[in-house]
Amino acid sequence: xxxxxxxxxxxxxxxxxxxxxxxxxxxxxxxxxxxxxxxxxxxxxxxxxxxxxxxxxxxxxxxxxxxxxxxxxxxxxxxxxxxxxxxxxxxxxxxxxxxxxxxxxxxxxxxxxxxxxxxxxxxxxxxxxxxxxxxxxxxxxxxxxxxxxxxxxxxxxxxxxxxxxxxxxxxxxxxxxxxxxxxxxxxxxxxxxxxxxxxxxxxxxxxxxxxxxxxxxxxxxxxxxxxxxxxxxxxxxxxxxxxxxxxxxxxxxxxxxxxxxxxxxxxxxxxxxxxxxxxxxxxxxx
Amino acid sequence: xxxxxxxxxxxxxxxxxxxxxxxxxxxxxxxxxxxxxxxxxxxxxxxxxxxxxxxxxxxxxxxxxxxxxxxxxxxxxxxxxxxxxxxxxxxxxxxxxxxxxxxxxxxxxxxxxxxxxxxxxxxxxxxxxxxxxxxxxxxxxxxxxxxxxxxxxxxxxxxxxxxxxxxxxxxxxxxxxxxxxxxxxxxxxxxxxxxxxxxxxxxxxxxxxxxxxxxxxxxxxxxxxxxxxx
Numbered sequence: 143x144x145x146x147x148x149x150x151x152x153x154x155x156x157x158x159x160x161x162x163x164x165x166x167x168x169x170x171x172x173x174x175x176x177x178x179x180x181x182x183x184x185x186x187x188x189x190x191x192x193x194x195x196x197x198x199x200x201x202x203x204x205x206x207x208x209x210x211x212x213x214x215x216x217x218x219x220x221x222x223x224x225x226x227x228x229x230x231x232x233x234x235x236x237x238x239x240x241x242x243x244x245x246x247x248x249x250x251x252x253x254x255x256x257x258x259x260x261x262x263x264x265x266x267x268x269x270x271x272x273x274x275x276x277x278x279x280x281x282x283x284x285x286x287x288x289x290x291x292x293x294x295x296x297x298x299x300x301x302x303x304x305x306x307x308x309x310x311x312x313x314x315x316x317x318x319x320x321x322x323x324x325x326x327x328x329x330x331x332x333x334x335x336x337x338x339x340x341x342x343x344x345x346x347x348x349x350x351x352x353x354x355x356x357x358x359x360x361x362x363x364x365x366x367x368x369x370x371x372x373x374x375x376x377x378x379x380x381x382x383x384x385x386x387x388x389x390x391x392x393x394x395x396x397x398x399x400x401x402x403x404x405x406x407x408x409x410x411x412x413x414x415x416x417x418x419x420x421x422x423x424x425x426x427x428x
Numbered sequence: 429x430x431x432x433x434x435x436x437x438x439x440x441x442x443x444x445x446x447x448x449x450x451x452x453x454x455x456x457x458x459x460x461x462x463x464x465x466x467x468x469x470x471x472x473x474x475x476x477x478x479x480x481x482x483x484x485x486x487x488x489x490x491x492x493x494x495x496x497x498x499x500x501x502x503x504x505x506x507x508x509x510x511x512x513x514x515x516x517x518x519x520x521x522x523x524x525x526x527x528x529x530x531x532x533x534x535x536x537x538x539x540x541x542x543x544x545x546x547x548x549x550x551x552x553x554x555x556x557x558x559x560x561x562x563x564x565x566x567x568x569x570x571x572x573x574x575x576x577x578x579x580x581x582x583x584x585x586x587x588x589x590x591x592x593x594x595x596x597x598x599x600x601x602x603x604x605x606x607x608x609x610x611x612x613x614x615x616x617x618x619x620x621x622x623x624x625x626x627x628x629x630x631x632x633x634x635x636x637x638x639x640x641x642x643x644x645x646x647x648x649x650x651x652x653x654x655x656x657x658x
Contacts, residue, residue: 152568156565239534407564
C-alpha cells in the first residue's frame with residue numbers, strides 16, 4: 143500500500159477529482175444550508191430596497207470565475223428586480239458586459255418580461271481604467287459614459303435622467319472576481335461618500351480575505367464563494383417561493399461537488415502525510 | 429529631455445491628485461486627471477495588442493518551439509479584432525437604421541458574439557477549471573506537516589474545508605446550535621478573527637508601502653518606471 147501511494151501516478155488523482163465533481167453533479171445532490179450573518183446582511187440590504195430605488199450592479203468578472211459567481215449574480219439581479227428597483231448595470235472588466243447581457247436574458251426577460259430596457263434597467267457597459275472609472279463616475283457619470291453598451295445616447299435613456307453620478311444611487315452591488323472589483327468600489331466609492339450609499343459585494347473565495355477588514359461599516363454584506371451563493375439562494379427560495387426552480391438553485395447544486403471534492407482533498411492530504419512519515423521513519427531506520 | 433518630461437508629467441499629475449483630495453478648490457483638477465488616466469488605459473489596450481503581435485510574430489519568424497501556437501494566436505487575434513471593429517454581420521441600431529455601423533458589436537447571433545460564446549468563454553472556463561486537478565495533486569504531493577507551523581496550517585485547512593460544506597454541519601451536529609466548536613461556526617470565527625486580523629495588518633503595511641513608494645516616484649527619487657538608461 144505504501145509503495146502504491148508513494149508512486150501514485152497523478153492521473154489517478156485527476157480521475158478521483160473528476161469523479162468527485164461529476165457524480166454529485168449528475169445526481170444533483172443538494173444539502174440544507176446554514177445561513178451565515180454575512181449573507182444574511184447582504185440579503186437584508188437588497189430586501190430594504192423600495193420600488194424605484196436605484197441600484198448599480200457592477201459585474202466585475204469573466205468566464206473564468208463564472209462558475210463561482212454566476213449563481214450569486216443571478217440571485218442579486220432577481221432579488222433587486224423583485225424589489226422593484228431600477229437596475230443600472232456596468233462593468234470594470236472588459237468581458238463584464240457579456241456577463242450582464244446573460245443575466246438580463248436569463249432573469250429579467252424571463253421572469254420580469256414587463257420590465258422595459260431604458261426605463262427599468264440599463265446596461266451602461268465597460269469602460270477601461272479600473273478604479274479610475276469609479277473615481278470619475280462617483281462625481282460625474284457623463285464624463286465617461288456618453289452612451290450605453292448598445293450605443294444609445296445616455297441622455298435619451300429615461301432612467302438616466304436625473305442621474306448625475308454614483309451619489310444618486312441607493313445601493314451599489316459588486317460581483318467581483320479580483321482587480322478591479324469590490325475592494326476598489328469600497329476604497330474609491332464608499333470611502334469617498336460614506337453616507338450616500340451602501341456597497342455590498344459577492345466575490346470569489348480567494349478574494350474574500352482582503353475584503354474582511356471592511357466589514358461591517360464600509361461593506362455591510364458580503365457573499366463569499368459558492369457557499370455564500372448557496373446560502374443566498376436558500377434565503378431567496380424561502381422568501382420568494384423559488385424552491386424547486388433550477389435557475390435559482392445552481393449554487394445549492396454546486397455544493398454537492400464542493401463537499402465531495404473537499405473530502406477528497408482532506409483524504410489526499412492525510413494520505414500524502416502518511417506516505418511522508420512512513421518514508422521518513424524508514425530512512426531513519428536505515 | 430527623454431527622461432525629464434516623463435518625470436515632470438509624473439510629478440505634476442501626482443501632486444495635482446494629492447492636492448485635489450485635500451483642497452476642495454482643486455477637486456475638479458483631480459477629476460480631469462482621472463479622466464486622462466482612463467483615456468490612457470484605453471490606449472494601453474492598443475499598446476498591449478501591438479506587443480502581442482510583435483512577440484508572437486517574432487516567435488514565428490524565429491521558428492521557436494511552439495511557433496505554431498503563436499500562429500494560432502495571431503490569426504485568432506486579428507480575426508476577432510476585424511470582426512469586432514468592422515461589426516461584421518451586425519444589424520444597424522433601431523434608432524439609426526440608415527447608419528450601417530450603428531449597431532451593437534456584441535449583438536446576439538453576430539460573429540463576434542459567436543466567437544465569444546463558443547470560443548473564448550468555454551476555453552477560459554476550462555483553463556481555470558483545470559486548477560482543481562492541480563490543487564488536488566499538490567495536496568497529495570506537497571502539503572506536508574513537517575513542522576509545527578505546517579501542522580497548524582493543515583489543521584486550519586481541515587477546519588475550513590469541512591466548515592464550508594455540509595460535512596462540517598453534520599459532523600458537529602450533536603453540539604448545541606450556539607456552540608463555538610461547531611465546525612461551521614469555528615470556520616467563521618477563524619475567518620472573522622484570525623484572517624481579518626492578519627489581512628488588516630497586511631493592508632496597513634501595504635498602504636504605508638504604497639504611500640512611501642508613491643512619494644518617491646512623485647518626487648523623482650524612484651525612476652525605475654522610466655526603464656534603464658540607454
